Amino acid sequence: xxxxxxxxxxxxxxxxxxxxxxxxxxxxxxxxxxxxxxxxxxxxxxxxxxxxxxxxxxxxxxxxxxxxxxxxxxxxxxxxxxxxxxxxxxxxxxxxxxxxxxxxxxxxxxxxxxxxxxxxxxxxxxxxxxxxxxxxxxxxxxxxxxxxxxxxxxxxxxxxxxxxxxxxxxxxxxxxxxxxxxxxxxxxxxxxxxxxxxxxxxxxxxxxxxxxxxxxxxxxxxxxxxxxxxxxxxxxxxxxxxxxxxxxxxxxxxxxxxxxxxxxxxxxxxxxxxxxxxxxxxxxxx
Amino acid sequence: xxxxxxxxxxxxxxxxxxxxxxxxxxxxxxxxxxxxxxxxxxxxxxxxxxxxxxxxxxxxxxxxxxxxxxxxxxxxxxxxxxxxxxxxxxxxxxxxxxxxxxxxxxxxxxxxxxxxxxxxxxxxxxxxxxxxxxxxxxxxxxxxxxxxxxxxxxxxxxxxxxxxxxxxxxxxxxxxxxxxxxxxxxxxxxxxxxxxxxxxxxxxxxxxxxxxxxxxxxxxxxxxxxxxxxxxxxxxxxxxxxxxxxxxxxxxxxx
Numbered sequence: 001x002x003x004x005x006x007x008x009x010x011x012x013x014x015x016x017x018x019x020x021x022x023x024x025x026x027x028x029x030x031x032x033x034x035x036x037x038x039x040x041x042x043x044x045x046x047x048x049x050x051x052x053x054x055x056x057x058x059x060x061x062x063x064x065x066x067x068x069x070x071x072x073x074x075x076x077x078x079x080x081x082x083x084x085x086x087x088x089x090x091x092x093x094x095x096x097x098x099x100x101x102x103x104x105x106x107x108x109x110x111x112x113x114x115x116x117x118x119x120x121x122x123x124x125x126x127x128x129x130x131x132x133x134x135x136x137x138x139x140x141x142x143x144x145x146x147x148x149x150x151x152x153x154x155x156x157x158x159x160x161x162x163x164x165x166x167x168x169x170x171x172x173x174x175x176x177x178x179x180x181x182x183x184x185x186x187x188x189x190x191x192x193x194x195x196x197x198x199x200x201x202x203x204x205x206x207x208x209x210x211x212x213x214x215x216x217x218x219x220x221x222x223x224x225x226x227x228x229x230x231x232x233x234x235x236x237x238x239x240x241x242x243x244x245x246x247x248x249x250x251x252x253x254x255x256x257x258x259x260x261x262x263x264x265x266x267x268x269x270x271x272x273x274x275x276x277x278x279x280x281x282x283x284x285x286x
Numbered sequence: 287x288x289x290x291x292x293x294x295x296x297x298x299x300x301x302x303x304x305x306x307x308x309x310x311x312x313x314x315x316x317x318x319x320x321x322x323x324x325x326x327x328x329x330x331x332x333x334x335x336x337x338x339x340x341x342x343x344x345x346x347x348x349x350x351x352x353x354x355x356x357x358x359x360x361x362x363x364x365x366x367x368x369x370x371x372x373x374x375x376x377x378x379x380x381x382x383x384x385x386x387x388x389x390x391x392x393x394x395x396x397x398x399x400x401x402x403x404x405x406x407x408x409x410x411x412x413x414x415x416x417x418x419x420x421x422x423x424x425x426x427x428x429x430x431x432x433x434x435x436x437x438x439x440x441x442x443x444x445x446x447x448x449x450x451x452x453x454x455x456x457x458x459x460x461x462x463x464x465x466x467x468x469x470x471x472x473x474x475x476x477x478x479x480x481x482x483x484x485x486x487x488x489x490x491x492x493x494x495x496x497x498x499x500x501x502x503x504x505x506x507x508x509x510x511x512x513x514x515x516x517x518x519x520x521x522x523x524x525x526x527x528x529x530x531x532x533x534x535x536x537x538x539x540x541x
Contacts, residue, residue, distance in 0.1 A: 009496065011533070012495075013495055016499055018525055019504060019526065029498060033493060036489050036492060039489045049489070077529075105528070109532065112536060229460065229464055229465065230461050237412075237453055240412060240413055243413075244416050245418075247421075248416065255427075258426060259426070262428070262496075
């Protein structure tokens with residue numbers, strides 16, 4: 001609805017600018033609207049806006065969007081459209097904001113063409129991730145290290161990757177055979193991409209987030225196991241106490257008779273709690 | 287409501303309670319020594335608090351009991367001052383900063399280092415106390431009952447409620463401090479980007495078409511008034527007609 005009213009206003013502006021001959025304003029506004037639509041596509045896909053600091057050209061940004069979903073085997077934005085954007089953009093900067101009439105017409109047509117490319121809202125996907133119980137599919141946990149690259153973990157990961165790649169091939173086929181933009185297929189494909197990147201997550205690398213931690217699906221997926229931190233605190237405290245007792249028996253050997261039993265008790269407690277902590281946190285991780 | 291959904295709030299609450307325990311512990315006794323005779327009568331009582339040092343009461347004046355009066359006084363008061371400063375700072379940070387909602391994780395990182403310093407200080411006090419106060423005075427950790435047959439006295443010694451509070455403080459504060467540290471070291475914010483809807487709204491509002499149209503209207507009115515008649519350039523008219531026909535074609539194709 002909002003974009004429809006935007007189109008009406010734009011149409012009015014085109015009429016007025018042509019009547020007044022204010023082509024420079026029309027050129028600048030058209031290019032601005034094309035840039036805005038590219039930004040909206042980027043935001044919806046989750047790659048953010050065009051980088052204004054680096055003065056990224058619109059056509060570069062559109063190519064970046066295409067690269068982002070290259071695994072689908074299609075070009076979301078047709079190559080010829082990117083080429084047209086490039087020509088218009090170059091001429092615009094060369095003519096210092098006043099496009100020649102022929103290219104101005106093409107820029108107006110470009111705006112309407114680029115508007116036809118619709119991207120599904122990815123917010124729905126993020127919400128679904130937050131609701132999902134990750135007890136079985138979690139790829140990492142805040143409070144435990146990634147499992148060692150033992151045969152079982154590698155095997156499960158490889159199996160999942162094979163399955164995901166198989167599904168991606170199917171989706172690519174569906175995408176190529178569907179007429180126009182298939183939003184559902186695109187959304188599923190982006191979900192798979194997200195899962196793949198989570199599987200490839202490396203301990204040495206930090207997890208990138210944008211915005212607040214509370215809104216991040218990966219963060220919500222790693223919430224379980226925090227209660228066990230109290231057990232970890234107990235283990236540390238018992239460890240410190242054990243160290244003090246050992247030092248005491250060295251400094252005051254006569255104390256051994258009195259604190260010997262306590263030392264054994266602390267040691268057993270540490271081992272028991274350590275075993276419980278390790279197993280439970282590991283289980284949560286799995 | 288599952289535990290993990292509210293766990294951060296709960297950990298924060300425990301953290302603040304733990305800090306209060308730690309703070310209160312500074313005013314309570316950390317160690318006590320009692321000397322009693324065979325009938326259980328108290329002959330000498332000595333307690334140690336971190337801020338006050340040793341407080342000894344002799345109920346029976348005797349040189350024989352002097353060996354049970356502690357000689358090493360206390361940990362430097364500077365340590366207690368530093369700990370009070372860290373506790374106060376940690377409480378303020380915990381109350382006014384939420385790692386889940388901050389838009390800059392770098393602040394969480396610095397906050398977590400502050401929390402970890404507080405935790406380190408608690409562990410330091412727990413560890414240093416026996417080494418600097420108890421062992422030099424030949425007192426036993428965590429406590430002991432000794433009998434002196436020659437003097438017919440019993441010596442009771444043990445850690446007091448202040449030390450227990452300090453330990454409790456560590457157990458309660460550790461989870462939240464460690465959580466903040468892990469969050470800050472596991473995640474990184476690529477840029478301070480607001481949520482999607484705000485970004486989209488910003489993009490949509492970045493161009494004001496109403497204003498641009500109004501400007502063109504004003505320009506046309508001025509020109510009309512100046513010339514006294516409507517001036518329409520032939521070339522503009524042609525361009526406009528071309529545009530209209532193009533729009534009609536595209537609409538037809540859409541249908």
